Amino acid sequence: MKQFYSDVFQYRGTHYDFGYWQGKLLKDSPILLNREKQWGPRQHRHFLIDPVTYKDIMLTFAPAILDEIRGLADALHMNMDKAFRLFGGYYLEYTRSGCSIFTDSRFMIRNYDSHPRGYEGRYVLYEPSDQGFAVIGPSMQITGRIDGMNEKGLVMGYNFTNRTKSGDGFLCNMIGRLILETCANVKEAISLLKAVPHRHSFSYVLLDPDGASYVVEASPRQVAVRKSSVCTNHFHVLSKENRYRQEETRRREAVIHNQQQDAQSAYQAFKVMNDPAHGVFSKKYDAAAGTIHTSMYFPKEKKAWFVIGPDRKPVIFDFSKWLKGDNVNIKRIKGELDYSHPFVNMG
Numbered sequence: 507m508k509q510f511y512s513d514v515f516q517y518r519g520t521h522y523d524f525g526y527w528q529g530k531l532l533k534d535s536p537i538l539l540n541r542e543k544q545w546g547p548r549q550h551r552h553f554l555i556d557p558v559t560y561k562d563i564m565l566t567f568a569p570a571i572l573d574e575i576r577g578l579a580d581a582l583h584m585n586m587d588k589a590f591r592l593f594g595g596y597y598l599e600y601t602r603s604g605c606s607i608f609t610d611s612r613f614m615i616r617n618y619d620s621h622p623r624g625y626e627g628r629y630v631l632y633e634p635s636d637q638g639f640a641v642i643g644p645s646m647q648i649t650g651r652i653d654g655m656n657e658k659g660l661v662m663g664y665n666f667t668n669r670t671k672s673g674d675g676f677l678c679n680m681i682g683r684l685i686l687e688t689c690a691n692v693k694e695a696i697s698l699l700k701a702v703p704h705r706h707s708f709s710y711v712l713l714d715p716d717g718a719s720y721v722v723e724a725s726p727r728q729v730a731v732r733k734s735s736v737c738t739n740h741f742h743v744l745s746k747e748n749r750y751r752q753e754e755t756r757r758r759e760a761v762i763h764n765q766q767q768d769a770q771s772a773y774q775a776f777k778v779m780n781d782p783a784h785g786v787f788s789k790k791y792d793a794a795a796g797t798i799h800t801s802m803y804f805p806k807e808k809k810a811w812f813v814i815g816p817d818r819k820p821v822i823f824d825f826s827k828w829l830k831g832d833n834v835n836i837k838r839i840k841g842e843l844d845y846s847h848p849f850v851n852m853g
Contacts, residue, residue, distance in 0.1 A: 507842040510622070510814050510849055512644065512799075514836050516631040516828070521570040524632060525577025528648060532582060537626055537648075538592070540850040544623065557590050564594075567702060568684050570637045574649060593649045595680025597705060604755075604795035605665040606786055607737045608762050608779060611717030613772055615779045615802045616653045616663040617786060618644075621794040622843060627851035629812060629839060631828055633657075638687040642810050642825050644799065650679025652799075656686045657829055659715040659805035660695060665739050667707040668749050673726030675703030681710070681724075692720055700729050707747045711737050715805045723747075736762045761785045776802050781817045789816075791845045798843065814841025 515531075517524050532538055564572050579589035590596070604619030626645060633640035643654020653663035662685045664678045676684070681702060689695040692712045699710055699722045707725040723730045723741045730743035739755035740748045765784050769775040778784045780800040787797045802811035802820065808829070811820035821839050828834060 507844055510841055510843050512627040512629045512839045514629045516833055518633040520636045521573040521634055522577040525574035526581045529578040529581025536853045537850050557587055560590055560596055568688055595647055595650045595677045597674055603666045606758050607663050607711045608766055609713050609719035609735045613802055613804050614661045614713045615776055617779050617797045618652055618799045619788050619795050619797050622791055622845045623847050625798050625849045627849040641686040646679035651682040653801050654686050655803040658690045660689055660691055661713045661803040661805050662686055663711045665709045665737050667739055667741055668747055669706045672706050675705040677705050678708045696731055699724055709737050787816050789844050815843045
């Protein structure tokens with residue numbers, strides 16, 4: 507087992523200032539350099555469509571995030587075309603991943619399964635002073651979010667389904683950011699998911715303080731909504747969008763259903779997902795399907811749990827206190843994975 511970590515960042519202010527602040531931090535971080543190395547000869551596939559088109563779309567859904575990208579570009583002395591490509595979360599290739607989600611009326615638990623070498627190791631608390639809701643959660647592509655919760659208690663996580671037959675549209679991580687920053691509840695999030703263009707096929711799991719959990723199956727062609735407490739990596743309604751092989755994702759779905767029936771507390775439910783003995787936590791890192799983090803969100807209490815690696819006690823964030831101005835004292839979340847290469851933030 508090797509030690510890994512995520513750095514914790516917290517910021518209050520305008521989107522431009524937030525972007526500029528992050529850009530200054532990235533100058534001293536290995537994240538961007540390691541991203542460029544990873545993309546290598548595949549760089550030609552990591553492109554953006556016409557920047558004018560992108561700006562028009564972002565002005566429709568979240569104009570403030572454009573200001574964040576401008577701040578990043580200014581701090582990094584980068585032209586906007588490159589900034590859009592690196593931080594825009596639109597029309598890029600996406601690495602296949604796993605992921606499992608379980609909800610009940612009180613909480614959502616999410617295993618994020620992917621390749622550790624692409625994980626940027628950033629856990630972010632941001633409260634905008636210009637527009638949008640405050641959000642807590644791990645980041646992807648700096649501006650996007652892997653999962654998270656906003657100040658209204660809306661919780662979001664997503665699971666990969668398929669990347670074939672992709673279309674022009676947002677990546678999952680930017681869609682996650684759009685949901686959390688602009689939507690107050692599940693109803694608004696469903697409306698947004700029906701309106702935004704989707705690059706790939708993903709399930710978005712939504713929960714708010716009302717306690718009803720919905721899975722939104724979204725592809726570049728269709729969006730469908732169903733009520734469910736479990737989601738893995740296949741669609742139920744849009745079944746024609748699924749990958750050919752579904753044995754493993756359906757196995758995990760059944761295991762979660764069966765194991766969670768015996769969970770008597772939130773912590774026991776968390777252990778079902780995080781303890782490998784229960785059969786949900788995965789160590790298939792070389793196949794881009796190993797569990798990197800387990801996150802848990804409580805919409806009513808506005809608390810967030812987070813761990814890196816298996817069978818660990820969660821780091822607990824009291825988001826409600828943070829929203830009142832009490833900064834967290836946690837600088838770094840540490841864990842261990844059975845993998846030899848570091849996250850991109852670790853050099």
